[in-house]
Amino acid sequence: MTRVALIGANGHGVHHREVVTDEPLAELVGLSDVSEVHDPPVGVPVFTDADVMLKSVEPDVVIVSTPPATHLPLAVAALRAGADVLLEKPPVLDLAQHEALSAVESETGRVVQVGFQALASPDLPRLREYHADVSVVGAWFRDSEYWTRSPWAGRPPLDGALRNPFAHAIMQALAVVDAPPVRVEVAWARSRGDIEVDDISTLRLGFADGRRVLVGVSLASDEEFIDGELRTGPEVVNFREFEGVSLLHNLIQHRLSDVELLAPLALTRGFTAVVEALGALPAPGLLKGAPAGIAGILRRCAADFALLNEIEAPWTANATGGAANIAD
Secondary structure (H helix, E strand, C coil), X not given: CEEEEEECXXXXXXXXXXXXXXXXXXXXXXXXXXXXXXXXXXXCCEECCHHHHXXXXXXXXXXXXXXXXXXXXXXXXXXXXXXXXEECCCCCCCHHHHHHHHHHHHHHCXXXXXXCHHHHCCCHHHHHCCCCXXXXXXXXXXXXXXXXXXXXXXXXXXXXXXXXXXXXXHHHHHHHHCCCEEEEEEEEEECCCCCCCCCEEEEEEEECXXXXXXXXXXXXXXXXXXXXXXXXXXXXXXXXXXXXXXXXXXXXXXXXXXXXXXXXXXXHHHHHHHHHHHHCCCCXXXXXXXXXXXXXHHHHHHHHCCCHHHCCCCCHHHCEEEEEECCC
């Protein structure tokens, strides 16, 4: 039985508790959180200090489900304690942190699996065969409660449509292209004055072989809902729907029989490069008045591989943008 401990037991950590409970090869042996843990399972010890937990319960696998700014030190501590790590997305905030975590992987001989669950999708091999451009569209609505859910909500560099809820969209598109991006272009906006990050965004990625990715997403679409359309070649799939195995199960199988990891840290380097590039670009512009027809405009952008500020619409001129090259 694989001994699993969880750092960040509240919030999304509750979902991870359920996954561990449902995994027949795992046993939950410890919970850690800086806040009071709600409804801990009977018999599972609870800690407020992750280092104390690691020393006390000696887990085989540690799940880290905490704010992204804390990921690097917690994942490093778990690796050096002899555990493999399932690390929530985004794994880290820049390439320097990514390289530092990769170095500790090599140093310890342990592994990091990143929580991009859609990378377990059985559709990926088929979609890669088209070797074509990729577009992704998602149009959701999030109210004021969402933007006050935590102290870092609505604030850079941790939040924003592209970097947080639609991180899966970017990662899945990168996984389909299966190559590192060399250029990042963005046009983005915020529809609310009480946030500092994007809630309507277009992102265009360029690749060395000429292929492109266009991601058009919003958290302010209250007229039409688009869950997550990914298009490449002749196919349209929902990048949020898949029947792959859980990443925890895959990580445990990797430990037991050297099964290949589905979402290894190395595979997410391109995503981290995009996140880092976004952090250096101009902040999202504040729109004047409520934007209309968001979903349709994002579909237009995806069809033309255009950014918001490259199409004509009543409010898109207020979007700000920028571009950056990504060094190898």
